[in-house]
Amino acid sequence: MLQSLSEVVLKVEGLGKDVPALAGEGADRLTILSDISLAIRGGESVAIIGPSGSGKSTLLGLLAGLDDPSRGRVLLDGVDLGALGEDDRASLRAEKLGFVFQSFQLLPMLTALENVMLPLELAGRTDAHGRAAEVLARVGLGERLQHTPLQLSGGEQQRVAIARAFAVGPSLLLADEPTGNLDPHTGERVIQLLFDLNREQGTTLVLVTHDRELAARCDRVLGLQDGRLVSGA
Template identity: 55%
Template sequence: MNDIILRAQNVSKRVATADHELTILDDVSLSIPAGQSVAIIGPSGAGKSTLLGLLAGLDSPSAGSIWLAQHEITAMDEEGRARVRAELVGFVFQTFQLLGSLTALENVSLPMELSGTPDARSRAISYLEKVGLAARVGHYPKQLSGGEQQRVALARAFACQPKILFADEPTGNLDQATGLKISDLLFELNQQSDTTLVLVTHEQRLAERCQSIITIDDGKVVSQS
């Protein structure tokens, strides 16, 4: 059995509103083996993206514990969580999150350069070739289509060789045909890299490509298959 790379135990998230406390996640527990692809699905407002942010260490829960690899990230301050993210985690977002002032090549190479990767530029070029953008490395985000921007984001995420990749609605801003190509590419790169994939999606067809599906509703895990 694969080692567990991600584990949440009795995790809750509450936020204060003007007149009451709102529970977004309520006593969520789950575990994800290394190398597995897992989809998190549920209706709008169920808490999917909030859960993803907590599992990735982008936010802290109101209660409960989360372990990412051997690190209990809920016992760390933001600086500690940032170190763990830099070492282990990759991200792909619905809105691409590219820096508009940098070329495709610079967007992919920058995270590696910041972490001291010696072959950042050549690795960035290699991954841009993998996603079919060899001819677009010098283009800026505004010169690229939505699908091309998401390809850059995929190259950036996988070039850093993360142990675990969090993808939040990666095809949500794309038309159906482009979204299908991006999802094919995502799973192809993930298989090549043997990366653990945690995917938030509202698309059942995309979720069914994962090895496991976690369904949440009203802030609770209602099934895991």
């Protein structure tokens, strides 16, 4: 599993995030994350664990450039996300990032195939249809291309989401509680798929979970508590 441990893909330096506090919370800003520094190498699989409210999702959002940090910086393949505009970050995501969410985030009005085609089309790929069908076949949904999310079970939906995430061949895959909405059996199959694809494609995997068993299957586990890294960095 540790093949081609090469350069650092993702580097985080002194990352912090504050949000405006609600009335009655004393200070006028609330610190969600503080002083996070870490480096993740190509092909590595890393789990971020921590209890609810520890800042896991916020960290993941910052790693993906979905939000701006209050302090510090995130470098993806050496590019400082903070130095990029919204649209440049979007382009970077289209090129290098895959996403898997707890709530799947499939577009309900599109079929499985069309959902997977979406990032390919956004990246301007002409083989979107063929590539999407291929990835869907790989996750075992070759027969269900024309089904819409509502016609699929939760496990199937998450497999579509995984197919969508891997379709563009991302160098970094971020997963937010990928099994959070699934029963243990289905969750296990989805996780297996995630790891299999990760290995096959040599993708770097960062997943957020509070499932210690799942975390243990990763190369490295980062513990987060009250917005600080407490282990694994």
